[in-house]
Amino acid sequence: MSDVIDRPLQGDEKPTATRLRIIDCDVHPSLHSFDDLNEFLPKRWQRHLKEYGSHLRTPYLFTTPYPRSSPLIARRDAWPPTGGPPGSDLAFMRKQHLDPLDVEFGILQVLDLFIFSQQNLEFGAAIQRAINDWQLAFWSHRDPRLKASILVGQDGTDLAVAEIDRCARSGEYIQINVSPRANEPLGRRRYWPIYERAQELDLPLGIHVGGYGGHAPTGGGWPSYYVEEHQSNAHTIAAQLASLVIEGVPERFPRLKIVFIEGGFGWIPSAVWRMDQHFERFRSEVPHLKRKPSEYVREHFWFTTQPIDEPDEARHLRALMEWVGIDRLLFSSDYPHWDFDDPRFAFKTPLSEAERQKIFNANARAVYKF
Amino acid sequence: MARHIVARTSEIPVGGNKVFDIAGRDIVVFHVNGEFFALLNRCPHEGAPLEKAACVARLTSPEPGIYQRSRVGEMLRCPWHGWEFDMRNGQSWFDPKRIKIRSYPVAVGSGEELQKGPYVAETFPVRVEDSYVIVEV
Ligand code: FES
Numbered sequence: 001m002s003d004v005i006d007r008p009l010q011g012d013e014k015p016t017a018t019r020l021r022i023i024d025c026d027v028h029p030s031l032h033s034f035d036d037l038n039e040f041l042p043k044r045w046q047r048h049l050k051e052y053g054s055h056l057r058t059p060y061l062f063t064t065p066y067p068r069s070s071p072l073i074a075r076r077d078a079w080p081p082t083g084g085p086p087g088s089d090l091a092f093m094r095k096q097h098l099d100p101l102d103v104e105f106g107i108l109q110v111l112d113l114f115i116f117s118q119q120n121l122e123f124g125a126a127i128q129r130a131i132n133d134w135q136l137a138f139w140s141h142r143d144p145r146l147k148a149s150i151l152v153g154q155d156g157t158d159l160a161v162a163e164i165d166r167c168a169r170s171g172e173y174i175q176i177n178v179s180p181r182a183n184e185p186l187g188r189r190r191y192w193p194i195y196e197r198a199q200e201l202d203l204p205l206g207i208h209v210g211g212y213g214g215h216a217p218t219g220g221g222w223p224s225y226y227v228e229e230h231q232s233n234a235h236t237i238a239a240q241l242a243s244l245v246i247e248g249v250p251e252r253f254p255r256l257k258i259v260f261i262e263g264g265f266g267w268i269p270s271a272v273w274r275m276d277q278h279f280e281r282f283r284s285e286v287p288h289l290k291r292k293p294s295e296y297v298r299e300h301f302w303f304t305t306q307p308i309d310e311p312d313e314a315r316h317l318r319a320l321m322e323w324v325g326i327d328r329l330l331f332s333s334d335y336p337h338w339d340f341d342d343p344r345f346a347f348k349t350p351l352s353e354a355e356r357q358k359i360f361n362a363n364a365r366a367v368y369k370f
Numbered sequence: 371m372a373r374h375i376v377a378r379t380s381e382i383p384v385g386g387n388k389v390f391d392i393a394g395r396d397i398v399v400f401h402v403n404g405e406f407f408a409l410l411n412r413c414p415h416e417g418a419p420l421e422k423a424a425c426v427a428r429l430t431s432p433e434p435g436i437y438q439r440s441r442v443g444e445m446l447r448c449p450w451h452g453w454e455f456d457m458r459n460g461q462s463w464f465d466p467k468r469i470k471i472r473s474y475p476v477a478v479g480s481g482e483e484l485q486k487g488p489y490v491a492e493t494f495p496v497r498v499e500d501s502y503v504i505v506e507v
Contacts, residue, residue, distance in 0.1 A: 069452070076449035077422035340450055345416040 020357055021104035022343055023364035025304045026208070026261050026332035027097070027146070029139055030072075030087035031112045036138065040130035048123055055119045058212040068226050070338040078336030086336040090142055097335045098145060101343060104361065105370055106335075107147050107174065108135055109208050109261060116179030117212050121156035125163060128152055132167050140172060147368070149177040149206055154191045161193050168201050174368045175206040175259065181213025186240045187247025195253050204257040204302075204367055207240065209233040237263035238271045241301065245275065248288045250296040257367055259302045262334060266309040269323040272297050298325060302367055304332035305359065306341040314349040326355050330364045371475075371506045379478060379501040382406070385443060389421050393507045397474060400425065400457060402443045407457040408505045410472040413448045414462075420471065422449040425457075446471075475506040 031037065038046055070076070072085055078096065080089035087093065098106060110131050118124030128151050135148035150167040152160035160178075167173050176198050184190065186207070198205045210233060216222045217232040219239070237260050250256060275293035283289070289296075303324065311317055321329065334340050343360060351359070364370070376390045382401040389398045389411055396411040398421045411420050424447040427439040445463065446455045454463040460473035481500045 075418075075422075076424060077419060338450060338452065340416075342416040342418075 020361050021102050022331060022360050023368075023370065024101070024103050024106045024333045024335070024343075025259070025330045025364055026109050026306060026334050027093075027103075027106040028087045028111060028335065028337060029093075029108050029135070029146075030085045031134070032084045032088045034113075037127075037130045037134060040133040040137075041126060045123060045126040045130075049127075054114055054117075055123070056114055056117045056212060057119060057214045058117075073337050075336050075338055075340055090139065093335075094143065097333070098143070101333075103145060105145055105147055105364070105368075107206075107364075107368070108139055108149065109177070109206075110135065110149075110151060111208075111210065114211060115151050116153050117181070118153060121153065121159060124153045125156055125159040128163055129166070132163065132173070136170070136172055147174045149173055149175045150203070151177045152194065154178045154186075154194055155183050157190060157193050161197050164194070164197050164201070164203075168203070173203070174370075175204045176201075177206040177208060179211050179213065180207050180209055180236055180240050180260075180263075181211050181215070181217070183214050185243035185247070187243035187245070187249050189247075192249070192252070195249055195256055199253045199256045202255070202369075204259050206259050206261055207237070208261040209237055209263045233263055234267045238267050241268075241271060241297070242275060242293075245293045245296050246286060246289070248286075250300040251289055251291075256300060257302070258300055259304065259330065259367060261304045261332060262306060263303065264307050264309060265303045265305065265324050265329065266320060268297075268303065269320065298328070302328050302330050302363065304330045305346070306332045306334045307339045308341055308346050310348060317347070317349040321349070326358055327363055329359045330367065331360045373477075374505050374507060375479075375484065375502045376505050377503045379406075379503055382503065385425060387421055390505070392505055395507065397505060397507070399476065399503060399505065400446075402457065406476045406478060406503050408474040408476045409446075409455075409457070409460055410474075412471075413450065413453065414469055414471055415448065415451060415453050418448050418450040420446060420448065423447055424449070426454070428463075477504045477506075478502065479504055 034049060041049070074086035078086035080086070080092040082089055082092070097103065112131065113127050115124065115128055115131055118127060131151055132148065139146045140148050150164055150173045152163050154160055164176055176194065178194060180186070182191070195205065217229055217236055219235070223229045223232060241260070244250065244258065272294045279289065279293050309317060309320065331343060333343065372393070374392050376392065376399060377388060382388045382399060384401050384403065387398050387400040389396060397408050398411040400407045402425065409420060412418070413420055425443045426445045426447045427442040428445050430438050444457050446457050455461065455471050456463060460471035462469035478501050481502065484502055
């Protein structure tokens with residue numbers, strides 16, 4: 001690959017990656033304003049939202065705990081010409097993202113209102129219901145390419161299960177999303193009823209990075225810089241992978257599928273090697289595990305590709321992908337956020353047509369049963 | 371290289387830019403404090419449209435907490451992942467040897483000088499005093 005771009009793409013010339021239709025597993029829609037939710041939110045909770053707003057485990061209303069360099073963590077070119085925040089205008093999303101990249105399906109990931117981190121569990125459940133309905137009414141029903149997930153806050157486990165059942169009846173949602181930063185590590189028993197229901201309904205469990213849980217995002221405490229915090233997404237997810245595997249979730253729910261979204265995949269090989277190595281030495285501590293951790297990972301977990309790692313040498317990326325497994329990777333763009341990956345240029349290493357087919361389409365098609 | 375007259379200087383506001391299709395290439399011309407710079411309208415990283423980039427200053431920091439700005443408006447920050455480039459030559463700020471945006475020489479010529487060139491002066495008889503932005507591709 002030449003680093004100096006000296007030739008623009010001509011007219012209808014299509015780079016190889018987009019000759020196949022893309023399933024984008026991470027597209028972020030946004031509310032235009034909270035009023036969008038009025039038709040789905042009982043009066044009582046509308047008033048609550050106006051008067052009290054969010055009660056999160058971190059300070060400040062309606063914002064992340066500190067400003068970040070890119071407003072709303074968005075691409076500068078993603079602000080719709082009609083106004084409103086990036087991701088809030090379907091026509092613009094189609095024109096800027098879905099159509100030119102030939103997206104066959106885009107999986108919606110809603111981050112508004114820090115839905116998973118609401119401390120008031122009843123309010124959180126009301127907001128989750130509203131957002132789940134809004135995903136269908138404002139997005140999926142207007143563009144059948146866009147697929148909704150059932151968002152639930154797992155700390156109110158019974159409320160979560162009720163919401164899963166309510167949504168699942170419609171048959172329109174393609175996964176169940178929980179937070180990677182809950183009150184306890186994800187493998188803990190208190191969350192099992194959600195996993196049980198996911199397995200019964202045969203809906204994958206989606207876990208999108210970010211948000212604010214009750215704990216500092218790194219094992220060492222609160223980071224000083226955004227760069228540092230962004231880095232912590234990878235180890236938060238690595239910790240959750242270990243928790244799910246070691247506490248026995250895949251062992252207990254053998255048909256459960258789990259997708260980690262926006263955690264990248266560079267960290268996976270060493271996390272899995274280490275788990276295996278320790279399993280060999282300490283297996284008597286965890287007799288409920290019948291197989292090596294790596295076997296559970298290879299059968300139960302998938303990982304979306306963004307933010308993709310960019311080692312200096314293309315062959316290192318290639319080796320990494322082989323270690324993780326080409327069949328475990330699902331393409332995601334993270335549109336319209338600033339660290340968006342363009343499917344045509346993100347993989348700076350050669351891939352065969354068959355591999356592209358898997359990463360950009362077939363793997364997701366199988367997991368989500370499109 | 372051919373010279374292409376692309377616009378009147380007044381058509382690109384200071385701090386703004388305009389995209390032209392020049393010889394089949396999407397080229398963005400920036401106007402910074404009276405100077406013009408022409409670059410290919412694609413970031414060498416993942417291809418973001420540079421017309422949406424932020425025109426920023428060079429920011430240096432001799433020690434934590436102390437920041438200095440210079441060359442205001444001459445650095446380009448990509449609208450996607452924020453890679454920064456020097457508008458004068460397209461070089462990336464963090465890895466100048468490897469990463470670079472294709473840049474093109476730009477000149478400003480007065481209508482007087484250009485009237486014998488490819489621009490037919492008679493078409494714009496009253497405009498002959500204007501200045502024009504010329505990009506070499
Ligand atoms: S596309 Fe410009 S920095 Fe990534």
